[in-house]
Amino acid sequence: MAVAVQGMGHSVKRKEDPRFLRGKGNYVDDLKLPGMLYMDILRSPYAHANIKGIDASRALAMPGVLAVVTGKDLDAAGLAWMPTLMSDKQMVLPVDRVVYQAQEVAAVIATERYIAADAITQIDVDYEPLTPVVDPIRALDPSSPLVRPDRENKTNHIWHWEAGDKEATDRLFEQAAVVAKEDIYIPRIHVCSIETCGCVASFDRINGKLTIWMTTQAPHAIRTVFSLVSGIPEHKIRVISPDIGGGFGGKVPVYPGYVIATVASLQTGRPVKWIEDRSENLQADSFARDYHITAELAADADGTMKALRVKTVADHGAFDAAANPSKFPAGLFSICTGSYDMQAAHVEVDGVYTNKPPGGVAYRCSFRVTEAVHAVERMVDSLALKLEMDPAELRLKNFIPPEKFPYKSATGWEYDSGNYPAALHKAMERIGYQDLRREQAEKRARGELMGIGISTFTEIVGAGPSHTFDILGIKMFDSCEIRIHPTGSAIVRIGVQTQGQGHETTFAQIAAEELGLPVANITVEHGDTDTAPYGLGTYASRSTPTAGAATAIAARKIREKGKLLAAHLLEASPDDVEWVDHQFQVKGDPSRAKTMADIAFAAYTNHPQGMEAGLEAVDYYDPPNLTFPFGAYICVVDIDRGTGEVKIRRFLAVDDCGNIINPMIVEGQIHGGLTMGMAPALLEEITYDEAGNIRQGTFMDYLLPTAMETPAWETDKTCTPSPHHPFGAKGVGESATVGAPPAIANAVVDALSHLGVTHMDIPIKPWMVYKVLEEHGLAQP
Amino acid sequence: MIPSAFDYAAPQSLSEAISLLQGNAGQAKVLAGGQSLIPLLKFRLAGPELLVDLRKVPALDHLEERDGHLAIGAMVRESALEHSALIASRYPALLDTSSVVADPLVRNYATVGGNVAHADPANDHPATMLALRATAIANGPNGQRTISIDDFLVDTFETALAPDEVLMELRVPRPAAHSGSAYVKLERKVGDYAIIGVAAQVTLDGEVCAQAGLGLTNAAPRALRPREAETFLVGKRLDEESIRHAAELAASAADPVSDLRGPADYKRAMVRTLTTRALRLAAQRARQA
Numbered sequence A: 001m002a003v004a005v006q007g008m009g010h011s012v013k014r015k016e017d018p019r020f021l022r023g024k025g026n027y028v029d030d031l032k033l034p035g036m037l038y039m040d041i042l043r044s045p046y047a048h049a050n051i052k053g054i055d056a057s058r059a060l061a062m063p064g065v066l067a068v069v070t071g072k073d074l075d076a077a078g079l080a081w082m083p084t085l086m087s088d089k090q091m092v093l094p095v096d097r098v099v100y101q102a103q104e105v106a107a108v109i110a111t112e113r114y115i116a117a118d119a120i121t122q123i124d125v126d127y128e129p130l131t132p133v134v135d136p137i138r139a140l141d142p143s144s145p146l147v148r149p150d151r152e153n154k155t156n157h158i159w160h161w162e163a164g165d166k167e168a169t170d171r172l173f174e175q176a177a178v179v180a181k182e183d184i185y186i187p188r189i190h191v192c193s194i195e196t197c198g199c200v201a202s203f204d205r206i207n208g209k210l211t212i213w214m215t216t217q218a219p220h221a222i223r224t225v226f227s228l229v230s231g232i233p234e235h236k237i238r239v240i241s242p243d244i245g246g247g248f249g250g251k252v253p254v255y256p257g258y259v260i261a262t263v264a265s266l267q268t269g270r271p272v273k274w275i276e277d278r279s280e281n282l283q284a285d286s287f288a289r290d291y292h293i294t295a296e297l298a299a300d301a302d303g304t305m306k307a308l309r310v311k312t313v314a315d316h317g318a319f320d321a322a323a324n325p326s327k328f329p330a331g332l333f334s335i336c337t338g339s340y341d342m343q344a345a346h347v348e349v350d351g352v353y354t355n356k357p358p359g360g361v362a363y364r365c366s367f368r369v370t371e372a373v374h375a376v377e378r379m380v381d382s383l384a385l386k387l388e389m390d391p392a393e394l395r396l397k398n399f400i401p402p403e404k405f406p407y408k409s410a411t412g413w414e415y416d417s418g419n420y421p422a423a424l425h426k427a428m429e430r431i432g433y434q435d436l437r438r439e440q441a442e443k444r445a446r447g448e449l450m451g452i453g454i455s456t457f458t459e460i461v462g463a464g465p466s467h468t469f470d471i472l473g474i475k476m477f478d479s480c481e482i483r484i485h486p487t488g489s490a491i492v493r494i495g496v497q498t499q500g501q502g503h504e505t506t507f508a509q510i511a512a513e514e515l516g517l518p519v520a521n522i523t524v525e526h527g528d529t530d531t532a533p534y535g536l537g538t539y540a541s542r543s544t545p546t547a548g549a550a551t552a553i554a555a556r557k558i559r560e561k562g563k564l565l566a567a568h569l570l571e572a573s574p575d576d577v578e579w580v581d582h583q584f585q586v587k588g589d590p591s592r593a594k595t596m597a598d599i600a601f602a603a604y605t606n607h608p609q610g611m612e613a614g615l616e617a618v619d620y621y622d623p624p625n626l627t628f629p630f631g632a633y634i635c636v637v638d639i640d641r642g643t644g645e646v647k648i649r650r651f652l653a654v655d656d657c658g659n660i661i662n663p664m665i666v667e668g669q670i671h672g673g674l675t676m677g678m679a680p681a682l683l684e685e686i687t688y689d690e691a692g693n694i695r696q697g698t699f700m701d702y703l704l705p706t707a708m709e710t711p712a713w714e715t716d717k718t719c720t721p722s723p724h725h726p727f728g729a730k731g732v733g734e735s736a737t738v739g740a741p742p743a744i745a746n747a748v749v750d751a752l753s754h755l756g757v758t759h760m761d762i763p764i765k766p767w768m769v770y771k772v773l774e775e776h777g778l779a780q781p
Numbered sequence B: 001m002i003p004s005a006f007d008y009a010a011p012q013s014l015s016e017a018i019s020l021l022q023g024n025a026g027q028a029k030v031l032a033g034g035q036s037l038i039p040l041l042k043f044r045l046a047g048p049e050l051l052v053d054l055r056k057v058p059a060l061d062h063l064e065e066r067d068g069h070l071a072i073g074a075m076v077r078e079s080a081l082e083h084s085a086l087i088a089s090r091y092p093a094l095l096d097t098s099s100v101v102a103d104p105l106v107r108n109y110a111t112v113g114g115n116v117a118h119a120d121p122a123n124d125h126p127a128t129m130l131a132l133r134a135t136a137i138a139n140g141p142n143g144q145r146t147i148s149i150d151d152f153l154v155d156t157f158e159t160a161l162a163p164d165e166v167l168m169e170l171r172v173p174r175p176a177a178h179s180g181s182a183y184v185k186l187e188r189k190v191g192d193y194a195i196i197g198v199a200a201q202v203t204l205d206g207e208v209c210a211q212a213g214l215g216l217t218n219a220a221p222r223a224l225r226p227r228e229a230e231t232f233l234v235g236k237r238l239d240e241e242s243i244r245h246a247a248e249l250a251a252s253a254a255d256p257v258s259d260l261r262g263p264a265d266y267k268r269a270m271v272r273t274l275t276t277r278a279l280r281l282a283a284q285r286a287r288q289a
């Protein structure tokens, strides 16, 4: 009888949920160690200022205050600056100047959290305000003040990056019958994970070992960097990433707080806890997006797309501290030709320093894929308006045809697989696209406003192949180690790190499927550098494409050995043994079969002479290519003519992420991603005033959506497996965040397009819409 | 997010509360639901030395009709208002208001008294109290006094209460026959303070408006009564035309500022839209009453 493994394709309930639902999660801030000290950080009120002096005497005089750490103290130890993952360097604490508001200025170490919080108010800092650089375009003007005089190049320009064929693109533009062009700004936004960042650094003076519990998505890479920077041998550093309350890319970078707490522990020999509060997290931790894009799309008069040209200024704040693969300072932005077959494309990005906190983290969007998708999906609609063509028709006309996969894109990517028309047709049928268009026409005649927006996006995830992808030189493989216990249960250790994605469940399912063991008998462990195999961590939808593949392959290695054990037990030749229905059987004779549990027991009790005992395997998986999930989203909005409010009436997401491990978890990822995609389309943005003060520094003004703002998402799927992934999966964690914003923006523009509107920057706020209505006499209470 | 140190007292009686306030002149603050005060403490924007918590002071959480008016004890929680059959049946504007203040979690703590005593022009209840012509009952070292809501709300974060006075109750006149009321609020998301909010109450004599009350949230440095609009409506047939004209008058009375909730001219336009909608709804309810 076949074993009930609940492997691929089962909506297994999440193994991690019981402890979360019962409040038994174990987050960094839950940790209490004997003798633990607390750290709080004083932050800069100015965006740009010289520090003339820091007087900490009043703070140091407070009972319970052990130390006040400043940049000068760190400088003495050579630690005032640290490398970023983008090969820039970043201040840990400033020695003589601050370069953004809320930047760390000094840290207090005290016996109690409350004392530390009081003490930071007693530090006197003598600031001399400087002119802040706020606008990234003006920052490029040679007369602009410098954000980073520490650099050799005396300019705010960080780097120039381009992809594609400029000449071919320009030529096609010259010949094009129609060119659509838009300036598209994608706002600065923040990941706002529910758990803020923090750590407990604990240096044991007896054995010389430094243990850091840290809110990180990439514990192994962090350990390596800490070892290189501090000189502490890597085996004497242990980074533990316990339960993480959401990461979304914001927990990949190294924040100064981690380093200061570590230095404080090294110096005091006591554990030091640092936990950010909400405002610190929202005001100072790395931001995402902030792309000033000019995009042009060229086409023939019949709507055949020819070429795409994109120029972008990327505001990186004061430090280039994102976590892009090192050859990709603008991430995978060159995926911006999207789902369309074009002859040529040319993309340019210029990174710029401003007096703002570091920008550019990949907020649930692989690397800059949200920016790319927003640009191309907006441009397709803009082109459709120019051509007076239905945007669905224009898309169907220009999709990369299914038979052209694997497809080499104009910017050099090789798309693994796709069937874009199938997804869009499915979405159009299910939502009743033609009926909606009829309804819209009738409403327009009455002065009522509704809009239909489409986004047919292509993602690029699963970084990545070692020939192209590394972070600080570390190749972007990922890993899995499986050990099967004698009685038929197993432990799976992986190099990636869950922050809510459900790895404890899905990786158990992958192993269960491949090993024929029940999912309940498999424990998944990760996040502890002393026990888990080395890996680059979880972000960019890479876990399933990389460590997921490693898990399958490690399991298959075990099966190879299992086959020999089965042959031994079944007294058959290994060539006569096959793996059918999750067990080994003698070819053609299901009555002679052994389960993996039988095999495991034999591996420890009855293995053939000459064979190694035990049953375990490791795999470090280097993906041959990236994977390219895609989807077709359709959004229907109604507009309140009295207020300009946009109401999402329906939103249908048809996703294709290849073969699915756990449909329930995929659906959950899509629901969450859609809400996170709606957020910047209608609500969230971070802006600064002319003095460089953040305007949305609390949740009062940073409009994080709740269940109340979330429409009833409708989801569906098509399935186009990845041809190169061991079990055909593609990754899905970010598809919805990437695909949703243009669907919503397109719907709003569509509602107003007959009034001459071709583009609106996101987030689209009620007053922006109302202004259009008023100008056209359509406002009505 | 950690407040500076403060003392805390939870007196058992009103007289004890008042003497604590009196004895710490200017340094003590009344604590009700804490949903406005505690955030101020956490941001260290306020640093009172003593919090005098009213939760143990008796007779501050009544919600009932007495002598021709509705008496709302200062410590009545928003959620109590939201779930009261009496409020639902006779004071629809109060129900509208309490169900759009903040979010359900906040409403379990936040009090109606605190909402009015905080005198934030962005708070929702002050406008409703203006439209309903409420009065406030205060008690202090010199005894009890009655203050009309128009006099109670002085300026942004400023009321007529002395630092050692406690707001005891809000009194809302029982609406006459054929009355209807409503509160409509435009917000960026649930839990947000109003971009603009408008409260309206009308009493009908046939189709003619016999009485009108209006109040605006976040349209001026304090909750605002657009008097000209009220006066205009009295004696008029309550039709679309008069409603629109009243809304126009309300919009010109408004004095909003540009901020993240929108430019001033948008907000003024929203006074127009929401006044129209509040009056339509109030009139419809009056006709059904």
Ligand SMILES: Cc1cc2nc3c(=O)[nH]c(=O)nc-3n(C[C@H](O)[C@H](O)[C@H](O)COP(=O)(O)OP(=O)(O)OC[C@H]3O[C@@H](n4cnc5c(N)ncnc54)[C@H](O)[C@@H]3O)c2cc1C
Binding pocket: B029, B030, B031, B032, B033, B034, B035, B036, B037, B038, B039, B054, B074, B075, B100, B101, B102, B103, B106, B109, B110, B111, B112, B113, B114, B115, B116, B117, B118, B122, B123, B124, B125, B161, B165, B166, B167, B168, B191, B192, B193, B194
């Ligand atoms: C997330 C969030 C969203 C919110 N959104 C809204 C919203 O949309 N609309 C809205 O109107 N409000 C909103 N609020 C504010 C909330 O309704 C407040 O609770 C309310 O304004 C004050 O009521 P409280 O009982 O919490 O008062 P407290 O915070 O305890 O006190 C507020 C002030 O009033 C004084 N005070 C309170 N009671 C008395 C009394 N009996 N006598 C004398 N002085 C007194 C206090 O000393 C203090 O100065 C929000 C709050 C939060 C946290």
